[in-house]
Amino acid sequence: MTVFTEETRERAREIIARYPADRSRSALLPLLHLVQSEEGYVSPAGVEFCAEVLGLNKAQVGAVATFYTMYKRKPTGDYLVSVCTNTMCNVLGGQEVYDTLAEHLGVGHDETTADGKITLEHAECLAACDYGPVMTVNYDFFDNVDPQGALGVVEELRAGGRPMPTRGARLCTLKEMAVQLAGFADERDGAVADGGPGEATLRGLRLAEQHGISVPGFDPNTPIRSKAEADKAAAEAKAKAEAAKPAPAPEPVKPAAATGSTAPDVKAPDDKSPQVRTAETRQPDASTAVADAPGTKVPTDSTAPAPRDAQAAESAGVAANPPAGDGKPAGDEAGAQQRNLKEAEAGAGANGAGPAVASETGVQK
Numbered sequence: 544m545t546v547f548t549e550e551t552r553e554r555a556r557e558i559i560a561r562y563p564a565d566r567s568r569s570a571l572l573p574l575l576h577l578v579q580s581e582e583g584y585v586s587p588a589g590v591e592f593c594a595e596v597l598g599l600n601k602a603q604v605g606a607v608a609t610f611y612t613m614y615k616r617k618p619t620g621d622y623l624v625s626v627c628t629n630t631m632c633n634v635l636g637g638q639e640v641y642d643t644l645a646e647h648l649g650v651g652h653d654e655t656t657a658d659g660k661i662t663l664e665h666a667e668c669l670a671a672c673d674y675g676p677v678m679t680v681n682y683d684f685f686d687n688v689d690p691q692g693a694l695g696v697v698e699e700l701r702a703g704g705r706p707m708p709t710r711g712a713r714l715c716t717l718k719e720m721a722v723q724l725a726g727f728a729d730e731r732d733g734a735v736a737d738g739g740p741g742e743a744t745l746r747g748l749r750l751a752e753q754h755g756i757s758v759p760g761f762d763p764n765t766p767i768r769s770k771a772e773a774d775k776a777a778a779e780a781k782a783k784a785e786a787a788k789p790a791p792a793p794e795p796v797k798p799a800a801a802t803g804s805t806a807p808d809v810k811a812p813d814d815k816s817p818q819v820r821t822a823e824t825r826q827p828d829a830s831t832a833v834a835d836a837p838g839t840k841v842p843t844d845s846t847a848p849a850p851r852d853a854q855a856a857e858s859a860g861v862a863a864n865p866p867a868g869d870g871k872p873a874g875d876e877a878g879a880q881q882r883n884l885k886e887a888e889a890g891a892g893a894n895g896a897g898p899a900v901a902s903e904t905g906v907q908k
């Protein structure tokens with residue numbers, strides 16, 4: 544296993560500390576960006592590292608890492624060029640931009656140039672349709688690109704330059720961007736204040752101004768504060784809110800027990816969460832601990848599966864389902880579905896139910 548640097552391990556501890564102790568697995572997404580910042584992609588060693596620091600098994604980490612396209616599964620170039628080819632951008636020429644870059648660079652989707660500088664990919668909607676066609680370089684936007692403009696950007700990158708995106712901070716490498724995506728500030732001088740929103744983004748604001756619509760106290764030129772300043776302001780606001788709280792009302796005096804009262808007993812409300820009350824109503828005899836109910840503890844008795852057990856189960860599952868060898872998940876090899884259907888038919892026959900008839904889609908008729 545690759546030994547991650549002590550700096551990365553320290554950052555991993557910092558990320559995990561952002562989450563409640565019993566919710567540490569929520570740190571997985573930024574941790575995957577963190578390991579990507581060191582190796583340029585999420586390697587098997589990166590998956591193992593995340594599993595180790597979070598007490599998960601590798602299958603759990605892998606399931607997340609393979610779900611999101613921002614986690615790369617093979618070494619990626621210094622600059623990830625993503626061209627939107629979704630509907631709006633496509634109509635405006637996005638596919639032409641992508642095809643021109645692919646031909647010029649000699650690479651296809653998710654491939655990297657021989658010099659290791661550029662990885663090209665076509666992307667689904669990049670949420671900037673009002674600037675289409677758009678492309679991003681390490682997730683920074685180049686708006687309203689055309690084939691020649693896109694070629695100019697990649698050539699400047701290959702020559703060692705750092706062209707300014709249309710909006711946002713100046714370009715950094717993909718590894719540097721992964722540090723930011725893991726939740727750490729861009730340390731470059733003035734980078735946070737680089738660039739500004741584009742005119743199309745501000746269009747709603749301009750219309751609101753024209754029509755005299757305003758949000759009290761909103762200032763579009765509010766400077767971006769550092770984290771320390773933001774934390775200090777939040778602490779001051781909290782202290783102010785605490786000070787402004789009204790004094791607690793005095794305890795109501797309990798009426799003396801009335802002898803012979805005919806008033807019906809009123810049950811005091813409990814402080815259980817709605818999920819727990821619903822579970823108790825449905826299954827009055829069952830234990831009703833609900834993991835996500837505020838204030839409810841997840842049971843920690845000895846029957847809870849330990850990560851070691853889960854890993855053993857994972858190994859057994861992988862052994863029984865060899866990988867297809869073409870990037871498909873284990874158990875997805877050709878013929879597996881047919882075999883399963885045959886086994887199901889044999890089982891049904893043995894039970895006297897006669898052979899079941901399976902359609903091509905695997906649905907039994």
Ligand code: FES
Binds near residue numbers: 627629671672673
């Ligand atoms: S379709 Fe390209 S950004 Fe939305």
